[in-house]
Amino acid sequence: MPVSQSLETKQPARLEMENVSAGYDGQMILQNLSIQVQHGAQVAVVGPNGAGKSTLFKALVGLLPLRSGRIFIHGEPLGHHKDCVAYVPQREDVDWRFPVSVAEVVLMGRFARLGWTRRPDKNDHAAVAQALEQMNITNLAKQPIGDLSGGQQQRVFLARALAQEPHILLMDEPFTGVDASTQEATLNLLDRLKSQGVTVMVSTHDLNMAAQRFETVLLLNKGLVAYGPPASALSAASIQRAFGGQVLFLNDVAAIVDDCCPGEDHHHPTEIA
Amino acid sequence: MNWLLDPLTYVFMQRGLVASVIVGMVCAVIGSYVVLRGMAFLGDALAHAILPGVAIAYITGGNLTIGALVAAVIVALLIGLFSRQGTIREDTAIGILFAAALALGVALISTIRSSAQDLSHILFGNILGVSATDLWMVGILGLLVLTIITWFYRPFLVISFDPTLAATLRWPGEFFRILLLVLLALTVVISLQTVGIGLVAAMLVTPAATAYLLTRRLSTMMFLSAGIGAVSSIIGLYISYYASIASGAVVVLVATGFFLLAFLFAPQRGLLWKK
Numbered sequence: 091m092p093v094s095q096s097l098e099t100k101q102p103a104r105l106e107m108e109n110v111s112a113g114y115d116g117q118m119i120l121q122n123l124s125i126q127v128q129h130g131a132q133v134a135v136v137g138p139n140g141a142g143k144s145t146l147f148k149a150l151v152g153l154l155p156l157r158s159g160r161i162f163i164h165g166e167p168l169g170h171h172k173d174c175v176a177y178v179p180q181r182e183d184v185d186w187r188f189p190v191s192v193a194e195v196v197l198m199g200r201f202a203r204l205g206w207t208r209r210p211d212k213n214d215h216a217a218v219a220q221a222l223e224q225m226n227i228t229n230l231a232k233q234p235i236g237d238l239s240g241g242q243q244q245r246v247f248l249a250r251a252l253a254q255e256p257h258i259l260l261m262d263e264p265f266t267g268v269d270a271s272t273q274e275a276t277l278n279l280l281d282r283l284k285s286q287g288v289t290v291m292v293s294t295h296d297l298n299m300a301a302q303r304f305e306t307v308l309l310l311n312k313g314l315v316a317y318g319p320p321a322s323a324l325s326a327a328s329i330q331r332a333f334g335g336q337v338l339f340l341n342d343v344a345a346i347v348d349d350c351c352p353g354e355d356h357h358h359p360t361e362i363a
Numbered sequence: 364m365n366w367l368l369d370p371l372t373y374v375f376m377q378r379g380l381v382a383s384v385i386v387g388m389v390c391a392v393i394g395s396y397v398v399l400r401g402m403a404f405l406g407d408a409l410a411h412a413i414l415p416g417v418a419i420a421y422i423t424g425g426n427l428t429i430g431a432l433v434a435a436v437i438v439a440l441l442i443g444l445f446s447r448q449g450t451i452r453e454d455t456a457i458g459i460l461f462a463a464a465l466a467l468g469v470a471l472i473s474t475i476r477s478s479a480q481d482l483s484h485i486l487f488g489n490i491l492g493v494s495a496t497d498l499w500m501v502g503i504l505g506l507l508v509l510t511i512i513t514w515f516y517r518p519f520l521v522i523s524f525d526p527t528l529a530a531t532l533r534w535p536g537e538f539f540r541i542l543l544l545v546l547l548a549l550t551v552v553i554s555l556q557t558v559g560i561g562l563v564a565a566m567l568v569t570p571a572a573t574a575y576l577l578t579r580r581l582s583t584m585m586f587l588s589a590g591i592g593a594v595s596s597i598i599g600l601y602i603s604y605y606a607s608i609a610s611g612a613v614v615v616l617v618a619t620g621f622f623l624l625a626f627l628f629a630p631q632r633g634l635l636w637k638k
Contacts, residue, residue: 151527151530151531152530152531152533153527153530153531177527177528179525179528184524184527185399185524185525187399188399188523188581189575189578189579189580189581190520190524190579190580190581191579191580194580195524198521198528201517201521201528201532202532204517206515206517206518206534207514207515207517234579234580236579237579
């Protein structure tokens with residue numbers, strides 16, 4: 091393995107996937123995905139349930155071993171740069187009854203730098219304070235996370251990802267099951283990350299959001315269906331291919347009949363022009 | 364004050380007190396993870412799984428604690444291995460190994476002809492029969508467990524709260540999970556002296572559950588839990604001395620009393636403030 095280059099200068103990430111396949115025992119969920127994500131791009135990952143959105147993210151952070159293919163970050167194989175990929179998990183992946191405070195959770199964003207035992211220093215505390223400030227939850231810092239609302243919990247995890255100062259940020263369904271103000275805060279965060287050149291991938295059920303707020307869309311259904319600007323990636327033909335029988339066309343407007351979407355009902359039917 | 368100091372004039376009481384305070388604290392600290400990670404069943408299972416090791420040590424005339432230690436570590440590692448890639452669920456793996464080890468222990472003990480006095484101590488503890496060697500063993504192993512728990516506070520916190528983050532950080536989650544099992548096994552072994560196999564689970568769970576009702580910080584929970592474990596041990600031992608009741612049982616009952624108090628009166632979380 092080549093010697094690690096210094097990542098001191100915050101060079102935006104470039105992510106490459108070559109023929110990536112991943113899945114759980116016996117079941118290959120994601121097959122032969124090859125894409126390149128440009129420096130500082132913001133990509134919406136969409137597709138029906140079970141299309142492999144979460145699987146893709148889990149493969150990217152090393153939670154699932156690759157069955158085949160290769161992933162490069164900054165041209166280095168996965169796992170080479172430990173702290174440059176941050177992952178905001180779906181909220182149900184975390185034990186919310188655990189006795190930790192908001193500030194403690196956000197400090198976990200610094201663990202990649204601190205390792206198992208080193209004590210946080212001034213810079214770490216400053217990064218935590220800044221992340222709390224950016225997500226507008228400074229007043230909650232001492233609260234136990236179990237006492238927070240769903241939207242507040244989401245902000246805590248976004249703050250943790252910010253404290254990590256990642257080059258690539260992966261968010262799994264950040265718009266599902268949260269209140270409007272948290273959705274707005276998440277979108278504002280995306281704008282700020284854009285100006286900082288952080289590469290972002292966001293999975294979402296909301297095709298509207300994907301079309302309006304992202305310049306690149308990755309449409310998945312077990313493998314690549316389309317990848318590009320919303321206008322082409324979310325064409326009627328692509329959506330038909332990805333969603334199959336779940337899609338209804340009314341005067342060139344696609345409506346997804348998505349009846350197994352986790353979380354709130356207000357997502358469907360989703361329409362895109 | 365005489366009633367406080369009188370018992371301490373006996374060497375067996377001094378040793379018993381020191382041993383039970385150490386055990387109470389170590390159980391309570393690692394018990395915080397037992398409670399938070401839902402490992403209560405595992406703690407109980409480990410305690411029973413020790414039996415064959417003890418029986419073999421007894422039959423061959425070896426040191427019972429060392430026999431227990433070997434058996435506990437083997438079972439902990441096997442449970443970790445069986446449930447490793449999610450081939451079978453952890454509680455199923457525990458159920459199988461627990462029953463198998465217990466059966467083996469009972470089978471071995473049934474071959475012993477003589478009255479197995481020491482073995483009944485393993486089952487129910489013999490706090491007043493702690494020898495100087497036992498006390499050293501308890502002290503060293505207890506210190507070892509506490510040191511490792513403190514030193515690796517951060518990885519243990521992460522694998523328990525958010526295993527996804529541990530994987531993202533490329534921390535060896537599997538290693539820490541098995542390390543925790545081994546530490547739990549060591550704790551169970553040193554508890555044999557004081558509360559015995561039957562009641563170890565209570566010492567692991569009850570003080571930590573009490574502390575959980577009183578705080579929402581893991582580090583505070585561990586300190587509080589250790590305090591409750593230590594105080595329960597001291598009070599329990601004094602009651603045992605004056606009322607001539609089996610000490611392990613009294614210690615557990617005192618700890619349970621603390622839990623009930625917290626359950627009723629804990630600020631915010633107590634039953635009384637809920638309505």
